[in-house]
Amino acid sequence: MSTERTGLLYEGKSKRVSETTATDRVISQFTDDATAFNGVKYAEIAGNGVMNAQLSAFFMDLLAQNAVKHHLIAVLNDTDQLCERVDVMRVVVVVRNIVAGSFARRNGIEEGQALPVPLVELFVKSDPLDDPLIGHDAAVALGLAQPWELRLATDQALLINQVLRDFWAERDVDLVDVKVEFGRTSNGMPVLVDELLPDGCRLWERGTGRKLDKDVFRRNPGDLAETYREVVRRATGGAP
Ligand SMILES: Nc1ncnc2c1ncn2[C@@H]1O[C@H](COP(=O)(O)OP(=O)(O)OP(=O)(O)O)[C@@H](O)[C@H]1O
Ligand SMILES: [Mg+2]
Incomplete structure (x- = not known):
């Protein structure tokens, strides 16, 4: 059916x-x-x-x-x-390999510095609040997720980061950071949901520093389609 x-x-x-x-x-x-x-x-x-x-x-x-x-x-x-169909977790997980974006602004440092190990940050999924940063204990205290769910989501996010980072490294592109959402399936287990796009990552070409991600759109929307066509070409090796 x-x-x-x-x-x-x-x-x-x-x-x-x-x-x-x-x-x-x-x-x-x-x-x-x-x-x-x-x-x-x-x-x-x-x-x-x-x-x-x-x-x-x-x-x-x-x-x-x-x-x-x-x-x-x-x-x-x-x-x-x-x-x-899932019950979307109200916590979004970001893994960072290189300093950029809100992490640079919040900590008063320049973009571009490599982090010694991948760093995990949690954010509340909330449009009215503009997805604020939240600590692990606060997320649990507010009932956004159980400790074991956050552990599982964090482990999965680190694995996702590793796979995508290796994939892009083979194509001479640095995965700077990646954002992922999780949801609970009918048996309660958190799984990766939503989407996996350059929208939710930063991708910088090695050597040139060319941006192949949503930052292109943040600065000049006109260039987004061409950039994404380039990402499709590089990722899949085929025409978009
Ligand atoms: N498998 C799923 N089952 C139920 N809801 C889902 C599933 N996958 C994604 N969603 C939710 O559906 C919405 C998808 O729409 P979209 O990504 O366009 O939203 P958005 O405007 O980016 O808002 P948000 O900030 O909530 O992601 C998201 O809220 C996402 O969490
Ligand atoms: Mg979305």
């Missing part, structure tokens, strides 16, 4: 997530919308949804081959993906 869309569950900044005839599954549709700074900067970029869907599925697949559990069940077409 095929799984059909029923109602819209969530319309976000880059995807439309719908309920389906199977109560434990959703369909995630990647749209052409691109935003930055929590939606303050917005553009519709032709082909963005298709490229994002292709990239996210490609990296989910790569991670599954490396023992990372994720929500993607099947690619339905260019933009739509069938996923396990």
